[in-house]
Amino acid sequence: ENEPIMPEEILSGELSLKKLIIALKANKNPEKMLAEKQDLEKFLSQKINRSVEVIIPTDSATVVESFRNGTLDLGYLSSTDAARNLDQATASILLVHLKNEKPYYNSIWLSLKDKPYQSIEELKNKPVAFASRSSTSGYLIPTWDLSKKGYVGPEVALTDFFSQTIYGTGYVSAVEKVLSGEVEAAAVSDYVYKGDNKYLSDDQKSKLKIVQEQGPVPAHTLCVRSSISKKDKKFLQQALMEINLENPGLRDRIFNGKLVVVDQNKHLRVTREALEIQKTLKP
Structure with missing residues (x-):
């Protein structure tokens, strides 16, 4: 159980999920979002040999619920949404994107x-x-x-x-x-x-x-549902990091930069501090 999983083993292995569902942020105009949805579905389904569905929820509150009830596997989320999911233990940070080589x-x-x-x-x-x-x-x-x-x-x-x-x-x-x-x-x-x-x-x-x-x-995050197995998380992390080399154009269009592994609590420190202050503001 506690054996470290080596990268070669991971991608030669396979995802135990039969289908992967990913949520993107609705932050561009609808035509661009539709093109991103189709391009990411195509790239990832070939990469992991599974059917991939990209959804674009307009309300981020539904993301927490979807992670909780197992209808969402990965989500490209602001650090605010990531913090909410981590606090409710519905998801953890798999990767973040760099902007000008920095995670913020x-x-x-x-x-x-x-x-x-x-x-x-x-x-x-x-x-x-x-x-x-x-x-x-x-x-x-x-x-x-x-x-x-x-x-x-x-x-x-x-x-x-x-x-x-x-x-x-x-x-x-x-x-x-x-x-x-x-x-x-x-x-x-x-x-x-x-x-x-x-x-x-x-x-x-x-x-x-x-x-x-x-x-x-703090830069946007790629979060993964908490209830997914450790092996599947490793597999997905590896598969997504390979976009860095295989399709940097697609990566930059969708994720705004190179995808890297971070310490999730360190990454969310500023966001959490700001969320605490926000609670004290007059509504």
Whole structure:
């Protein structure tokens, strides 16, 4: 039982699961998500010789439940969602992605380029959008930053500081609210604006500017259902890490960078600290 499993043995072995179900984050436009779903299904089903189904839940709360009842095997989750699953013992971190060779990145506030805003305090009494309630870079870390600066707290809610707070269904939906004029600024991850055009077009980027950066944001995680056997977890970890060499293009489109093994508690330290502070804020 406690014999270490060697990599050669793993991939020559096979997955005891007859089918693999993976959840991706709904953070891009629907056409791109559909292409990612099909490409990942095709690549992985050939790799592990099993049928693979990729689902794109719009509500991350369903992920915890799906891990618990065994209807989900792997999930690409924000560190916020990963922490929730770890705390409920429904899943553990299998891998995380690196961004510029680091397992973290920054959160940013974006506004229209022609607006005068230079910092978050200038957005007081203005309407803003967060990427989603479960986003680490698009909600948790910017809220943590506001709390550290004393703008929100046990007596002051987000809705006391801002005139209105709207929650999107992912990065793009929040930025679209800035472009349409519905809100003055949106909190998203820095690579949405600084990275390639996976999320926004050059035309959209040309109309925007960064008001403020905050961080660090622990990178997204690939979590695996707790009730899967140790041998299957090792097999999946190995199979997914081979995407690094075999299909870096697909890996970067879906997982934003190289997949690596980390110490899960160390990786989630900042996220958990921010979640604790969030509990003390006036709702």
